[in-house]
Amino acid sequence: xxxxxxxxxxxxxxxxxxxxxxxxxxxxxxxxxxxxxxxxxxxxxxxxxxxxxxxxxxxxxxxxxxxxxxxxxxxxxxxxxxxxxxxxxxxxxxxxxxxxxxxxxxxxxxxxxxxxxxxxxxxxxxxxxxxxxxxxxxxxxxxxxxxxxxxxxxxxxxxxxxxxxxxxxxxxxxxxxxxxxxxxxxxxxxxxxxxxxxxxxxxxxxxxxxxxxxxxxxxxxxxxxxxxxxxxxxxxxxxxxxxxxxxxxxxxxxxxxxxxxxxxxxxxxxxxxxxxxxxxxxxxxxxxxxxxxxxxxxxxxxxxxxxxxxxxxxxxxxxxxxxxxxxxxxxxxxxxxxxxxxxxxxxxxxxxxxxxxxxxxxxxxxxxxxxxxxxxxxxxxxxxxxxxxxxxxxxxxxxxxxxxxxxxxxxxxxxxxxxxxxxxxxxxxxxxxxxxxxxxxxxxxxxx
Numbered sequence: 001x002x003x004x005x006x007x008x009x010x011x012x013x014x015x016x017x018x019x020x021x022x023x024x025x026x027x028x029x030x031x032x033x034x035x036x037x038x039x040x041x042x043x044x045x046x047x048x049x050x051x052x053x054x055x056x057x058x059x060x061x062x063x064x065x066x067x068x069x070x071x072x073x074x075x076x077x078x079x080x081x082x083x084x085x086x087x088x089x090x091x092x093x094x095x096x097x098x099x100x101x102x103x104x105x106x107x108x109x110x111x112x113x114x115x116x117x118x119x120x121x122x123x124x125x126x127x128x129x130x131x132x133x134x135x136x137x138x139x140x141x142x143x144x145x146x147x148x149x150x151x152x153x154x155x156x157x158x159x160x161x162x163x164x165x166x167x168x169x170x171x172x173x174x175x176x177x178x179x180x181x182x183x184x185x186x187x188x189x190x191x192x193x194x195x196x197x198x199x200x201x202x203x204x205x206x207x208x209x210x211x212x213x214x215x216x217x218x219x220x221x222x223x224x225x226x227x228x229x230x231x232x233x234x235x236x237x238x239x240x241x242x243x244x245x246x247x248x249x250x251x252x253x254x255x256x257x258x259x260x261x262x263x264x265x266x267x268x269x270x271x272x273x274x275x276x277x278x279x280x281x282x283x284x285x286x287x288x289x290x291x292x293x294x295x296x297x298x299x300x301x302x303x304x305x306x307x308x309x310x311x312x313x314x315x316x317x318x319x320x321x322x323x324x325x326x327x328x329x330x331x332x333x334x335x336x337x338x339x340x341x342x343x344x345x346x347x348x349x350x351x352x353x354x355x356x357x358x359x360x361x362x363x364x365x366x367x368x369x370x371x372x373x374x375x376x377x378x379x380x381x382x383x384x385x386x387x388x389x390x391x392x393x394x395x396x397x398x399x400x401x402x403x404x405x406x407x408x409x410x411x412x413x414x415x416x417x418x419x420x421x422x423x424x425x426x427x428x429x430x431x432x433x434x435x436x437x438x439x440x441x442x443x444x445x446x447x448x
Contacts (some may be wrong), residue, residue: 010037011320018046018167019056020112026309031080032440035317040088042145046167048112050094062125066281092145092171096214114292146174153186162189166309173217180229188321193312195240195359212357219348238423244311247430248304257444259287338428343420
């Protein structure tokens with residue numbers, strides 16, 4: 001089902017983030033989207049450590065302020081930069097619920113932003129503004145992030161706030177542990193970037209980084225057991241690597257539209273991009289944080305930045321919370337025009353020697369699974385005995401001998417609640433997002 005109606009008011013959002021390079025671009029996009037009302041930022045471990053994540057929020061705002069200071073007309077591109085209600089900035093968890101602490105600093109740099117703290121000191125905010133209660137655009141707080149988020153759920157009407165999770169789900173798990181009933185009653189929408197269902201991982205062969213960083217939190221939030229209360233899944237939209245990886249910012253396109261230094265791949269992937277103060281301030285900032293990342297991506301054979309977190313912010317702006325109605329039955333997932341969603345039944349691997357953070361998808365009753373479903377070995381044995389040739393979707397390997405109970409595969413009648421995590425399987429398209437970013441963030445048209 002689709003809902004093409006434009007929301008009558010802005011969508012209040014809490015952005016849960018570990019600002020590396022992609023989170024930073026996602027926040028820049030959020031500052032440009034008139035559909036959103038940014039209530040605040042909860043920062044935590046992930047792409048970098050907790051304190052670097054905290055500082056990076058102030059770094060983002062500082063560089064937008066430099067852009068607007070140089071070109072006051074560009075303020076119109078960033079309608080959420082100066083809000084009547086200043087967004088809070090709160091620290092979240094410094095590590096996962098359980099297990100080892102992992103970081104993606106190998107990819108994003110020690111400071112999360114390709115090392116610009118040292119290489120581009122002119123992009124750092126004045127130290128007195130970091131965490132200052134007198135910051136002109138932000139409202140820092142020392143209260144733990146999960147408590148600040150719960151306070152906002154109490155303050156706002158039910159089903160109004162969207163929670164955008166761009167990193168590990170640890171803070172959401174702490175919210176549920178503290179007051180699951182409040183979260184379930186009041187949360188409007190939860191948009192999550194994470195997981196790899198039918199594609200390889202980007203941190204291990206089977207795991208995406210956010211889910212790998214704290215699989216225990218994923219299990220509690222999306223697939224709780226033993227009577228624990230997780231999120232109301234009908235209000236969740238999960239964007240795994242399956243959908244986000246195809247959305248890219250090709251660096252040659254960025255070079256053609258924004259900074260000519262990116263028009264050709266670097267001959268030395270480890271080279272630091274030469275400074276170009278002639279650029280617009282926001283382009284100077286983004287080119288600085290793209291420099292190291294581009295070298296890493298080229299080493300993987302792709303001269304582009306994958307827009308994982310950016311796609312999630314875009315999704316949140318297009319898919320506002322739905323009103324709390326009796327007809328909702330707490331099972332229906334509503335997506336806007338151009339977006340489609342499919343339920344997937346899965347569990348989270350937490351302790352596997354090689355599979356930490358893997359989404360174990362139950363494909364037995366999945367419409368995408370190839371025939372014959374729950375017990376393929378049993379059915380193929382029957383085909384062998386009947387001398388029936390194998391079809392293109394069946395293994396040609398003679399199945400191993402198995403002892404089989406005559407239990408039918410999982411099924412659901414039309415009257416039963418739909419199960420599984422709602423997963424985004426299509427968007428309006430990578431080209432649409434690329435054009436939106438170039439126009440909103442950098443004020444340019446895409447390369448033709």
